[in-house]
Amino acid sequence: MRLLILGGTVFLGRHVVDAALARGHEVTIFTRGRHGTAPHGVEHVIGDRADVTPLQGRAWDAAIDTSGYDPAQVDASSALDIGHYVFVSSCNAYPDWPDKPVDEDSPTWEDGEGYGPDKAAAERFVLARGGAVVRAGLIVGPHDNIFRLPWWVRRVREGGAVPAPGRPDRPLQIIDARDLASWMLDLAELRIAGAFNGTAPIGQTTMEELLRAADPDADLRWIPEDKLEEAGVEPWMEFPLWLPERFEGTWHIGTEKAQAAGLRTRPVGETVADIATWLENGGEAELDEWRSEHRPGKMSPEREAALSRLLC
Ligand SMILES: NC(=O)c1ccc[n+]([C@@H]2O[C@H](COP(=O)([O-])OP(=O)(O)OC[C@H]3O[C@@H](n4cnc5c(N)ncnc54)[C@H](OP(=O)(O)O)[C@@H]3O)[C@@H](O)[C@H]2O)c1
Known part of the structure; x- marks a missing residue:
């Protein structure tokens, strides 16, 4: 063709x-x-x-x-x-x-x-x-210049206490x-x-499954949504892949028509592993100024610590 x-x-x-x-x-x-x-x-x-x-x-x-x-x-x-x-x-x-x-x-x-x-x-x-x-x-996947899932893969693999948004079992579709x-x-x-x-079928994965795919032993500190909102955390940009649950449609996109037309999705663990390899091979160097306004910024250790204190 x-x-x-x-x-x-x-x-x-x-x-x-x-x-x-x-x-x-x-x-x-x-x-x-x-x-x-x-x-x-x-x-x-x-x-x-x-x-x-x-x-x-x-x-x-x-x-x-x-x-x-x-x-x-x-x-x-x-x-x-x-x-x-x-x-x-x-x-x-x-x-x-x-x-x-x-x-x-x-x-x-x-x-x-x-x-x-x-x-x-x-x-x-x-x-x-x-x-x-x-x-x-x-x-999502390698070469992602908006860097939403890579942001999480990089952060989880850096180790330490990782503040994570909302409910661990919240379903996601990517x-x-x-x-x-x-x-x-x-x-x-x-x-x-x-x-x-x-996109993948509704309920394809959960936030926890996705983050643990980057490191099964990650020290994830789940911060309830109301606390995140009180702290003024900017949904999607400060914590990529997180919109408050009142946005009911975020991860409720019907895909039966696409599945019937042949769309198949690989396990998220495979995607996360390939993103990790891409990052290890210096993938971040591909990013330039183009579309940087849509890219989540790195969270500072001070901000992470302040968010983790919300759990106390
Ligand atoms: N990322 C997401 O999660 C998401 C979600 C929903 C939908 N989408 C959609 O998915 C698509 C993402 O595609 P991508 O950016 O990854 O595709 P891509 O094809 O890999 O990159 C964009 C291409 O467009 C070219 N381009 C940009 N402006 C151009 C212009 N004015 N004339 C000619 N070529 C131009 C760029 O090259 P040059 O700059 O060299 O021209 C580049 O090759 C978009 O349609 C987006 O709306 C994305």
């Missing part, structure tokens, strides 16, 4: 490229050339999504779009000569999420601006052209970028259309 990847050099896209090459596809990537490079055997067309002229006059059997945020740009790229278009969206396309549980029948943003409304507007162009839309949950990549290739190859939530 001749496959166009819009993106492909940082995190999710990079795994799509690797999986596509492993399956023997002929791969073209389209990026500005600012982040990362194309592996051997991949055609790299340099350009900005604001102007897809360099892609005109050519044809691909399928495209996987990992870098679409602007609806007009997704309109332009999905109008190219492409057999089947797979667009990476987000659960933020649902106005109800993360406040309430969602599935693919939940309404998506109909107006407004910003990440979620823009993804929803971009989705409509893709769906109208018979493509597939994948509303990803929390994407998606390894490699599983998402592989399944999106299936959607492209089989020309499956429609909208899907792209």
